[in-house]
Amino acid sequence: MSDFRQRIEEAIPALRRYARALTRDTETADDIVQDTLVRALRSEHLFHDGDVRAWLYTILTNLNRNRLRSLSRRPTLTPIKDNDAAMTGPDTGSRDIARALDDLAEDQRAALLLVVLEGLTYREVAEVQGVPIGTVMSRLARARMQIKAYLDGERPALRRVK
Amino acid sequence: MNDRDQIISEDELHAYVDGELPADRRGAVEAWLASHAEDAARVAAWRKQAELIQARYGGVANEKVPGRLNFARMARRHRMRWIATAAAAAIAVFVAGGLAGWTVRGLETQAPSDLPRFTADALEAYRLYVVEVRHPVEVPGDQRPHLVEWLSKRVGSPVRAPELDRLGLKLVGGRLLPGPTGASAFFMYEGPSGERFTLYCGHTSDQQTALRYTSGNQNAAYYWVDRNLAYVLSGPAERDKLRDIAQAAYDQIDTRSSPRGG
Numbered sequence: 001m002s003d004f005r006q007r008i009e010e011a012i013p014a015l016r017r018y019a020r021a022l023t024r025d026t027e028t029a030d031d032i033v034q035d036t037l038v039r040a041l042r043s044e045h046l047f048h049d050g051d052v053r054a055w056l057y058t059i060l061t062n063l064n065r066n067r068l069r070s071l072s073r074r075p076t077l078t079p080i081k082d083n084d085a086a087m088t089g090p091d092t093g094s095r096d097i098a099r100a101l102d103d104l105a106e107d108q109r110a111a112l113l114l115v116v117l118e119g120l121t122y123r124e125v126a127e128v129q130g131v132p133i134g135t136v137m138s139r140l141a142r143a144r145m146q147i148k149a150y151l152d153g154e155r156p157a158l159r160r161v162k
Numbered sequence: 163m164n165d166r167d168q169i170i171s172e173d174e175l176h177a178y179v180d181g182e183l184p185a186d187r188r189g190a191v192e193a194w195l196a197s198h199a200e201d202a203a204r205v206a207a208w209r210k211q212a213e214l215i216q217a218r219y220g221g222v223a224n225e226k227v228p229g230r231l232n233f234a235r236m237a238r239r240h241r242m243r244w245i246a247t248a249a250a251a252a253i254a255v256f257v258a259g260g261l262a263g264w265t266v267r268g269l270e271t272q273a274p275s276d277l278p279r280f281t282a283d284a285l286e287a288y289r290l291y292v293v294e295v296r297h298p299v300e301v302p303g304d305q306r307p308h309l310v311e312w313l314s315k316r317v318g319s320p321v322r323a324p325e326l327d328r329l330g331l332k333l334v335g336g337r338l339l340p341g342p343t344g345a346s347a348f349f350m351y352e353g354p355s356g357e358r359f360t361l362y363c364g365h366t367s368d369q370q371t372a373l374r375y376t377s378g379n380q381n382a383a384y385y386w387v388d389r390n391l392a393y394v395l396s397g398p399a400e401r402d403k404l405r406d407i408a409q410a411a412y413d414q415i416d417t418r419s420s421p422r423g424g
Contacts (some may be wrong), residue, residue, distance in 0.1 A: 009233040016231070017222040033231055039356060041240045046332040046352055054352075060361065062355035073215045081371070097214040115180055116212040117219055123181055130330055130354075137173050147205045 007052040008040055015056055015117060021113050022064050024098050032067065035103055049103045057118065058128045059096040061110050108143035111136050170194040175201060179208050229305035262420055276366040277392060281385050284362035284394030285378050287339055287348055292358045297334030298412075303379035309336045313347035319391055321347045321363050324414040330354055343367075350409075352358055359407055367393040373408055375401070387407035388415055 015036060019029035036059045040047075047055060101109055107129065114120045114128060126133045170191055177183040178191045195202040229235075255330040291298050301309040307321060314320045316338050323333055331351040339346045339362070346364035353359075371387045383393065386408075393415065395408040 005237060006232070012231055012233060013223040013225075016225070016227065019217055020222045027328060030231060034236075035234055037231065037233060040239070043332075043352065045304060046334060060353045066355060083271060083364060097276050100211075104298075113215070116215050116292055122180070123179075125311070137176060140176055140180075141400070143174060143209050145400040147211050148204070151207075151211070 003042060003100070004047065004052065008037065008056065009023050011039070011053045011056050015060060016114060018057065018118050019060060019064070021117055022110060024102060028067075032060060032063050035063050037088065039063075051124070054120070054128060057114060057120070058130075061114075061128055064110075065106060096151060097147070100147040103150060104143050104146060108139045108146070111139035112143040113127075114145075115140060164419060168194065170198075170201070175205055176208070179205055179212075218391040243347035257316050275407075276342055276368050277371075277387070280362070280364065280366065281376050281383050281394050283339075283341055283346070283381055284360070284385070284396050287362055287380055288360045288383075291337075291348070291350060292360065300337040302335040303333030304336075306333060307351075312408060313338060316345045317391075318344070318363065318394045319389075321391065322415050323349045324361070326351055326407060326410055327357075329410055331359060331407065334358070341365075357398060359395065359404075361394065361411060362394040363391055365390060368392065373405070373412055375405075377401075378400055386410075386412055388412075 010031065015033045016029060019032045019036075023029045023032065024025060036056060037061050040056060103115075104112070111129065113126055114125045115122070122129070122133050122136050125136045129136065129139075174183060174187060175189060183191060188227075189378040195205060206296050219276070237376060250278065256384065302314065303309070305324075310321065310323050312337060320351070323336065330353050334350040334352050336347060336349040339348045341362075341364035343365045346362055348363075349361040351359045352362070366387055367390070368387050370389070371385075373386050376383050377399050380399055381396055382404055383394050384404060385394040393411070395404065395411055397404045397407065
């Protein structure tokens, strides 16, 4: 197997993790990873040099954005699914975080997850999202502010956060 | 301390949490946090969020990868399909080539300028090849110098394959096509999520023009003439995006050809 393909294969577990957090649904996440891999194979000849992993994150991020766009044309309500058997931790914090992520705008959610879950640098995230670093930082800031407000609001001894 | 250098921005707090802060600013941020309880609480909250996200989803990377994501198997299947499609594409080119010939003949009598035929042919070629996922080009984009040299030779003038990486587009490759005035060069570009654009180029006797727009069914094109070569940049009918790409191609072709003096 070529070095290129080997690097793709090595990235699959991380892609699944990112997709799971991005979609909060196991099946949908693996569908998107599968599409990402098919596209990567198809575009193998397009890839000159650079970071295979960042490129895969780019494909996946775009595919999910397209998916949400086509979903939004249909006026259906999607319940928050919590079918992740690997859920850990006795407190409800990790369940809350899924709901908090759910409330974010897609670009903010992707930026936050790429940084805190996937460990990409701001520069890499800027490339994945195709925006300047300043935009990445403001997405990150908004995501963190909104999650904080959500989590603070869920606690019993709360302050009103606007 | 009111020293300006000591004021810490929110961006710096994020960078601090994410390990993106330059080493020489760490001390200043830490000193700031020691004396600003509210910012320290925010930083702690952001760290807690990251922990929660990692606790919730980090484990996914350790799960067994399901069979349908077996990459070696996908790659084998991909190869089989590629061979089948290449055969189908060869037939499609043969059939469509015949159809395109009739279209051109029909337009010939009523067109005093080459350009309408150029854009018609270019859009025809775009529609034909853009759907071709596995065999869209004759020479792949990683052989750019060879591709450009070959097409320049066949067209009879130096043609360019502009670099559109800045716009997120990679060169898929190119092919030689029949055009209204002889051989035409055809370059295909692809964006990260699979959207495709093509640049079609051949000889014309028309005068130099600026960018012009034309649209078909779901596709559209910008076209122009530069030094006896007509260029047609085709893509999905999203005018703004198409214009950005056409402008970038136009600028590159313009500046790169000038030192050569035609």
